[in-house]
Amino acid sequence: MALTQVSSNKCAGGFQKVFEHDSTELKCKMKFAVFLPPKAETGKCPVFYWLSGLTCTEQNFITKAGSQLAAAEHGIIIVAPDTSPRGCSIEGEDETWDFGTGAGFYVDATQDPWKTNYRMYSYVTEELPKLINSNFPTDPDRMSISGHSMGGHGALICALKNPGKYKAYDATVLAGSYSGPQLDILIDQGRDDQFLSASQLLPDNLISVCSEKKIPVVFRLQPGYDHSYFFIYSFMNDHIKHHAKYLNA
Amino acid sequence: MALTQVSSNKCAGGFQKVFEHDSTELKCKMKFAVFLPPKAETGKCPVFYWLSGLTCTEQNFITKAGSQLAAAEHGIIIVAPDTSPRGCSIEGEDETWDFGTGAGFYVDATQDPWKTNYRMYSYVTEELPKLINSNFPTDPDRMSISGHSMGGHGALICALKNPGKYKAYDATVLAGSYSGPQLDILIDQGRDDQFLSASQLLPDNLISVCSEKKIPVVFRLQPGYDHSYFFIYSFMNDHIKHHAKYLNA
Numbered sequence: 326m327a328l329t330q331v332s333s334n335k336c337a338g339g340f341q342k343v344f345e346h347d348s349t350e351l352k353c354k355m356k357f358a359v360f361l362p363p364k365a366e367t368g369k370c371p372v373f374y375w376l377s378g379l380t381c382t383e384q385n386f387i388t389k390a391g392s393q394l395a396a397a398e399h400g401i402i403i404v405a406p407d408t409s410p411r412g413c414s415i416e417g418e419d420e421t422w423d424f425g426t427g428a429g430f431y432v433d434a435t436q437d438p439w440k441t442n443y444r445m446y447s448y449v450t451e452e453l454p455k456l457i458n459s460n461f462p463t464d465p466d467r468m469s470i471s472g473h474s475m476g477g478h479g480a481l482i483c484a485l486k487n488p489g490k491y492k493a494y495d496a497t498v499l500a501g502s503y504s505g506p507q508l509d510i511l512i513d514q515g516r517d518d519q520f521l522s523a524s525q526l527l528p529d530n531l532i533s534v535c536s537e538k539k540i541p542v543v544f545r546l547q548p549g550y551d552h553s554y555f556f557i558y559s560f561m562n563d564h565i566k567h568h569a570k571y572l573n574a
Numbered sequence: 575m576a577l578t579q580v581s582s583n584k585c586a587g588g589f590q591k592v593f594e595h596d597s598t599e600l601k602c603k604m605k606f607a608v609f610l611p612p613k614a615e616t617g618k619c620p621v622f623y624w625l626s627g628l629t630c631t632e633q634n635f636i637t638k639a640g641s642q643l644a645a646a647e648h649g650i651i652i653v654a655p656d657t658s659p660r661g662c663s664i665e666g667e668d669e670t671w672d673f674g675t676g677a678g679f680y681v682d683a684t685q686d687p688w689k690t691n692y693r694m695y696s697y698v699t700e701e702l703p704k705l706i707n708s709n710f711p712t713d714p715d716r717m718s719i720s721g722h723s724m725g726g727h728g729a730l731i732c733a734l735k736n737p738g739k740y741k742a743y744d745a746t747v748l749a750g751s752y753s754g755p756q757l758d759i760l761i762d763q764g765r766d767d768q769f770l771s772a773s774q775l776l777p778d779n780l781i782s783v784c785s786e787k788k789i790p791v792v793f794r795l796q797p798g799y800d801h802s803y804f805f806i807y808s809f810m811n812d813h814i815k816h817h818a819k820y821l822n823a
Contacts, residue, residue, distance in 0.1 A: 334799075334800055334802050334804035334805070335764070335766070335796075335797075335798035335799045335800065335804065335805070335808075336804035336805070336807065336808050337807070337808050338808070340798075341804050388637070388638050388803065389637050389638060391640035391643075391807065393804075393807070393808070394640075394807075394808070394811075515584070517584070547584075548584075549584035550583075550584045551583055551584065553583050554637065555583040555584065555585035555590050555642075556583070556584070556585070558585065558586070558640065558642070558643075559584070559585050559586050559587070559642070559643070562643075
């Protein structure tokens with residue numbers, strides 16, 4: 326469980342850091358980013374987990390989303406893991422942008438040759454929270470999860486499969502069944518998202534299931550916005566605020 | 575003076591766009607980024623020019639600085655040019671990170687083989703503003719300039735050599751003499767900036783000259799901050815607000 330600090334930059338009054346560690350779930354070295362708000366210097370803080378999309382590393386969110394000022398304001402630690410195992414030398418791992426490296430999909434693979442390393446679901450829901458809670462000033466009872474694209478779906482399945490584990494979450498894609506404490510889902514979707522027009526996102530399915538199951542979901546179709554980090558940045562403050570409502574309750 | 579749109583992303587209620595054009599000053603194709611706030615759809619807006627540092631392109635500022643929300647709020651257009659001529663095939667142009675490509679230094683070169691293309695000073699103070707004013711809904715009388723690192727110095731020399739042209743500016747490095755309308759300089763400097771500890775920045779010289787010349791300068795030495803975009807992002811809102819005070823006066 327030893328962490329090696331890769332970088333540390335003061336940011337928004339706190340620190341944006343990146344660490345490396347040997348993952349037991351993924352059997353490889355993994356990096357993750359953690360933003361420590363000023364409040365973390367003197368007290369325990371809730372943790373907001375962010376899962377990134379296809380092709381991303383732990384860098385995209387921390388350099389492009391503009392999340393740190395709002396996290397500092399609300400006293401929230403943000404953890405942004407990498408999106409897949411790295412350097413496992415599995416045949417076919419690096420052939421396409423939407424499979425293998427950079428595309429862990431936050432599931433536990435069940436087939437060879439993937440099942441030894443591609444256990445991103447267990448990594449983000451079990452190993453990583455334990456690591457974070459034992460190394461940073463967190464309140465383990467207050468955690469939430471969010472993400473974008475493949476990571477939005479990841480956030481949704483993590484929350485739906487672990488009733489009560491996450492205080493709040495929001496996601497971009499897909500739905501599922503659910504039985505547990507009341508949820509409050511906030512989703513922003515760019516109306517001009519190229520993956521939406523290509524019928525790859527299907528938010529209507531999510532809304533329809535949520536409506537059937539009486540799961541409260543606020544779905545905001547944002548005219549003109551696409552799938553980029555310009556879109557994420559534009560609504561980041563709203564999402565941090567949404568999570569803070571529960572994390573700081 | 576024809577512009578080709580390279581990209582357009584809705585952002586913060588407005589649009590973050592990138593254009594390409596044939597530069598007459600630099601004798602090559604150049605890209606620049608322009609953020610159009612929502613207000614630009616219905617009225618004329620002031621323009622804030624941002625000059626980036628060594629190794630940057632027009633992308634760094636628009637993806638990492640988190641400037642668009644504040645610019646949207648204050649109704650300010652932001653223009654971020656590339657940092658040097660590109661693809662001029664001059665011998666020695668690509669040998670080091672701090673000379674040639676990506677390091678235009680916002681001066682007009684006077685010697686061969688550089689003087690034909692490396693005219694970034696004339697590009698950012700003359701050609702680019704004309705291009706912007708003839709293609710976007712600007713108020714040509716309200717412009718300001720700012721930047722970081724090499725671009726902070728660039729902003730400072732542009733403002734000091736063109737009394738009255740820029741309504742406001744702030745810079746990170748160096749000083750100069752000045753005679754013209756009252757200035758109001760805002761500078762943030764990371765106290766843990768690696769280039770500061772290496773004695774490459776010399777802000778004391780700037781403060782000393784400003785004090786001698788009675789030029790108002792607010793110099794904020796920010797403990798713990800370094801030279802990165804995490805630093806820029808942390809204080810971006812303050813700088814937009816500082817410029818808005820004059821641009822929207």
